[in-house]
Amino acid sequence: MLLYKTFTFDSAHYLPRVPAGHKCANLHGHTYTLKVFVEGKPDPLLGWVIDFNDLKKAVCPVIDELDHNLLNQIEGLNNPTSEMLAIWLWNKIITNLPGLKRIELNETPGSGVIYEGD
Numbered sequence: 001m002l003l004y005k006t007f008t009f010d011s012a013h014y015l016p017r018v019p020a021g022h023k024c025a026n027l028h029g030h031t032y033t034l035k036v037f038v039e040g041k042p043d044p045l046l047g048w049v050i051d052f053n054d055l056k057k058a059v060c061p062v063i064d065e066l067d068h069n070l071l072n073q074i075e076g077l078n079n080p081t082s083e084m085l086a087i088w089l090w091n092k093i094i095t096n097l098p099g100l101k102r103i104e105l106n107e108t109p110g111s112g113v114i115y116e117g118d
């Protein structure tokens with residue numbers, strides 16, 4: 001069973017490696033949506049895979065590093081595409097959440113990336 005929780009955060013970024021004239025080279029912001037999936041079987045006694053509150057506690061400190069910040073200034077995010085940000089999030093979240101199965105990161109409602117680790 002896959003259990004998930006959705007988080008949002010607001011961050012600014014620019015993409016330093018895009019071709020000249022590309023609009024993403026300009027400083028701009030997104031309201032990102034992050035869906036974090038944990039895989040497991042419901043505990044026979046408790047009836048849940050994980051306490052939603054424990055999932056929140058594992059993810060929120062990572063989100064706090066990004067929220068209302070310029071992503072390019074954060075270590076490991078000098079080229080903060082959705083793809084690089086998803087890998088960065090995965091590597092941070094999995095240390096708090098060993099059952100992590102998948103993350104879905106959207107930078108707009110229609111544009112996003114799914115990552116399940118290497």
Ligand SMILES: [Zn+2]
Nearest residue numbers: 013024028030
């Ligand atoms: Zn952007």
